[in-house]
Amino acid sequence: MIKYKTLPIYGKLIYITVAVFLFTQLWKLIGVLFVWTGIPWTHWLALPSNLNDFLMHPWTLLTYMFCHADFTQDPFHLIFNMLWLWWFGQFFLQHHTSRQLLSFYLTSGIFAGVFFLFCYNVFPYFQFDRLFSYVVGASGAICALIVAVAMRQSEQTIGLNLFVRVVWLKMKWLALIILALTVLTGFNGSNAGGQVCHIGGILFGLLYGWMERRGTDICAWPSKLIDSIGKWIEDFRKPKMRATRGGRRDPIGAEKQRDMDYNADRRCHEEQIDAILDKISKHGYDGLTAEEKQMLFDASKRKKKQ
Numbered sequence: 001m002i003k004y005k006t007l008p009i010y011g012k013l014i015y016i017t018v019a020v021f022l023f024t025q026l027w028k029l030i031g032v033l034f035v036w037t038g039i040p041w042t043h044w045l046a047l048p049s050n051l052n053d054f055l056m057h058p059w060t061l062l063t064y065m066f067c068h069a070d071f072t073q074d075p076f077h078l079i080f081n082m083l084w085l086w087w088f089g090q091f092f093l094q095h096h097t098s099r100q101l102l103s104f105y106l107t108s109g110i111f112a113g114v115f116f117l118f119c120y121n122v123f124p125y126f127q128f129d130r131l132f133s134y135v136v137g138a139s140g141a142i143c144a145l146i147v148a149v150a151m152r153q154s155e156q157t158i159g160l161n162l163f164v165r166v167v168w169l170k171m172k173w174l175a176l177i178i179l180a181l182t183v184l185t186g187f188n189g190s191n192a193g194g195q196v197c198h199i200g201g202i203l204f205g206l207l208y209g210w211m212e213r214r215g216t217d218i219c220a221w222p223s224k225l226i227d228s229i230g231k232w233i234e235d236f237r238k239p240k241m242r243a244t245r246g247g248r249r250d251p252i253g254a255e256k257q258r259d260m261d262y263n264a265d266r267r268c269h270e271e272q273i274d275a276i277l278d279k280i281s282k283h284g285y286d287g288l289t290a291e292e293k294q295m296l297f298d299a300s301k302r303k304k305k306q
Contacts, residue, residue, distance in 0.1 A: 009098035010089025013105060014082045017138065020045075020066045021078055028070070041067075046134040047113050049120035049193065065109035067136040074191075077137055084142045084178070091149045091156075091171075103223035104148065105141050108204045112140025115200025116193055126192070135193040140201035143182060147205025150175030152212065273299050 004015055027041045047064035048054050054061075068078040085105075092101050116135055120126040126133075154172040169177075182198050211218050276292050288296070 008089070008093070009101050010085050010093075013089075013102075014085055017066050017068070017078070017082065020063075021068050024067060025070070042134055042136070046136045047116065049117065049126070049130040049133040049135070051117065051121055054117060061110055061113045062106070064113060064134075064136050065106075065138045065141055068138075069136060077139075081138045081142050084146065085138065088142075088145045088149050091153060092145060095152055099223055099226065100217070100219065103219040103226055104208065105145065106226075107219050107222045108144035108201055108208070109138060109141035111204040112144070112197040112200035115140075115203070116196045119196045120193070129192065133193050135197055137194060137197070139182070139194060140197035140204075143179060143198050143201030144205035144208065146175050146178055147202055148208045148212075151206070151209030269299075 004012060007015060024041045024045070030036065031040070044057065045060060045063045045067050047060045048057065068074075068081065071078075089101060092104070096104075113135070120130040120133065150172050154170065156171045157168055158171060158174065159166045159168050160174070179198075179202060208218055217223075272295065276288065276296050279287060279292070285293075
């Protein structure tokens with residue numbers, strides 16, 4: 001079994017997306033089995049087109065891209081998005097780091113969501129749909145990824161295995177075909193919101209590729225933000241430092257008790273030495289017992305070492 005930590009960044013994104021999909025399907029199944037007519041998962045995770053609803057659930061600008069339609073509604077929605085992410089994620093990493101891919105993916109998805117909100121609340125064409133519409137899926141981020149890769153590696157030739165034969169295409173033509181199929185239906189039909197997100201993703205991919213050719217990474221600041229959040233989480237998960245002594249992992253209270261015991265023993269020993277010295281001044285050295293002579297001898301040795 002493949003471990004999550006060993007996956008590349010696009011593999012981890014796929015892992016999380018599939019996990020969220022299974023969670024939403026489990027939520028739906030529990031509702032059906034218990035005849036639960038409560039609030040559906042889309043209310044909490046999908047991006048609503050109505051601004052008032054969005055302001056009540058602002059986190060949906062991020063969560064919507066990790067949710068996908070049921071297999072009964074669109075069996076290819078999740079499958080193809082994850083295939084494109086797996087494929088074009090590898091091309092992206094040929095010239096970028098994993099952190100850059102994560103930053104690009106999240107930023108482009110958020111941009112596509114903002115573009116969806118903008119279009120649905122500005123253009124009169126959507127005045128009726130905006131009251132009840134919502135959008136889910138990573139298609140906006142995927143479209144942006146395809147465009148960004150095609151602009152960076154436009155002349156790279158890749159082979160498509162169509163089972164009957166292998167067709168060789170340049171990256172730019174493959175991207176154009178995929179994007180044409182993605183937006184072919186236009187704004188008519190039940191997935192108008194999805195098409196708006198696709199166009200928003202394409203626009204972001206064009207902007208990213210255009211700025212990258214001029215030496216500017218427009219996703220640099222989100223990458224720094226991700227670094228800061230990751231550092232905060234790492235610091236939060238670190239165990240609290242506790243004072244120890246002698247290499248032992250004891251709490252501060254135990255160390256304090258040991259110090260008190262040591263000081264008490266030392267005072268007792270000093271009192272015994274003082275008593276021996278008083279005895280010498282009264283009765284002479286010969287008046288000491290063998291045990292007292294040995295104690296005095298040991299004390300003089302320790303003092304010389306100090």
